[in-house]
Amino acid sequence: MNKLYKSAFTASLLLALAAGLQPAAAEGQPKVLILATGGTIAGVANTNSPTGYDAGKVKATDLVAAVPQLRQLADCHVEQFCNIASQDMNSDIWVRLSARVNEALLKEGYNSVVITHGTDTMEETAFFLENTLQCDNPVVFVGSMRPTTAISPDGPSNLYDAVHVAVSPESQKRGVLVTLGGKIFESRDLFKNDINHVDAFSSRYNGPIGRVDAGDVHYFANPIHGERPYWGIPADAVLPRVDIVHAYAGCTGDTIDAAVANGAQGIVIAGTGNGNMTQDCLAGVKRAVEKGVIVVRSSRIPHGFVNRNHEISDDDAGTLSSYDLSPEHARILLQLLIYHISHEPSPKYQLDLQKCFESGYFVNK
Numbered sequence: 126m127n128k129l130y131k132s133a134f135t136a137s138l139l140l141a142l143a144a145g146l147q148p149a150a151a152e153g154q155p156k157v158l159i160l161a162t163g164g165t166i167a168g169v170a171n172t173n174s175p176t177g178y179d180a181g182k183v184k185a186t187d188l189v190a191a192v193p194q195l196r197q198l199a200d201c202h203v204e205q206f207c208n209i210a211s212q213d214m215n216s217d218i219w220v221r222l223s224a225r226v227n228e229a230l231l232k233e234g235y236n237s238v239v240i241t242h243g244t245d246t247m248e249e250t251a252f253f254l255e256n257t258l259q260c261d262n263p264v265v266f267v268g269s270m271r272p273t274t275a276i277s278p279d280g281p282s283n284l285y286d287a288v289h290v291a292v293s294p295e296s297q298k299r300g301v302l303v304t305l306g307g308k309i310f311e312s313r314d315l316f317k318n319d320i321n322h323v324d325a326f327s328s329r330y331n332g333p334i335g336r337v338d339a340g341d342v343h344y345f346a347n348p349i350h351g352e353r354p355y356w357g358i359p360a361d362a363v364l365p366r367v368d369i370v371h372a373y374a375g376c377t378g379d380t381i382d383a384a385v386a387n388g389a390q391g392i393v394i395a396g397t398g399n400g401n402m403t404q405d406c407l408a409g410v411k412r413a414v415e416k417g418v419i420v421v422r423s424s425r426i427p428h429g430f431v432n433r434n435h436e437i438s439d440d441d442a443g444t445l446s447s448y449d450l451s452p453e454h455a456r457i458l459l460q461l462l463i464y465h466i467s468h469e470p471s472p473k474y475q476l477d478l479q480k481c482f483e484s485g486y487f488v489n490k
């Protein structure tokens with residue numbers, strides 16, 4: 126433990142001690158489970174460098190102990206789910222995390238769940254849970270851009286905000302939410318748009334749907350989708366491999382052949398413009414489709430909709446279009462669709478796949 130962290134840690138403990146003098150959780154307070162998965166919010170500098178640090182180092186209990194004010198908001202319980210930098214997040218962890226959140230909300234009497242997570246892939250994990258959680262209680266993701274040892278860490282105030290959002294009655298039935306820098310986002314159109322700044326998240330369409338400040342939680346938009354999507358997924362599910370292939374000037378179809386050879390059951394093209402790609406790449410897509418691989422055209426452009434049969438004929442190529450979903454979000458939806466098609470081949474799951482992308486819902490519930 127370096128010196129800087131030691132002093133921050135000591136300060137946290139002193140605060141925690143002070144908090145211990147405060148009354149324990151008041152009767153009737155909402156019960157919130159804080160699941161910690163790692164990221165910069167649990168990051169520690171291993172040198173005195175102002176930039177370098179390791180994500181996913183601080184223990185969940187210490188993160189929460191550093192914010193004794195949480196006691197004023199909720200009866201918080203904390204659990205270390207994993208402690209990784211979120212670039213190492215994967216679908217095996219997603220299915221277990223989703224199962225844990227479902228269990229906490231449906232069986233253990235928690236009112237809400239807050240998940241601390243790295244910002245790199247938060248938009249993906251949040252969208253996975255958006256599609257797989259079974260109830261309308263608030264589930265709020267939170268991270269930070271500066272580690273615990275930074276000159277001015279943003280983690281503690283972000284964590285306070287997240288719990289504040291999680292206990293707000295206004296947060297019910299809004300699906301999985303994400304808070305960062307005082308803004309509240311939905312997961313479907315969220316993306317990380319800044320590598321360094323504390324205000325790192327943006328939304329592809331509507332902007333943030335609300336704000337949280339020291340005083341209150343304010344929503345100024347209705348949810349994009351009135352009804353939550355849901356498709357149950359067992360905690361031991363192994364999701365199919367779905368690759369993203371990035372299009373660029375001169376991209377070649379052999380990258381698609383390689384994905385198929387590596388076992389991809391689905392491929393998302395992060396296309397240029399309206400899901401476009403070179404003719405050579407398109408030929409590769411057609412070869413993949415002939416082999417039974419499901420191919421979705423999405424776009425590397427953050428804003429806009431990839432429509433069917435725009436410049437590329439999806440009818441001819443046998444492809445789907447991602448509509449408003451980013452390549453990363455389209456990939457998650459495709460993983461879930463392929464999983465369910467292959468595990469539940471009953472008529473109930475004869476889906477209109479294109480509709481699933483356009484509506485943002487699985488059509489069969």
Ligand code: DGL
Nearest residue numbers: 164165210211243244245
């Ligand atoms: N490696 C990144 C991650 O855990 C750090 C970025 C962050 O958490 O903000 O996602």
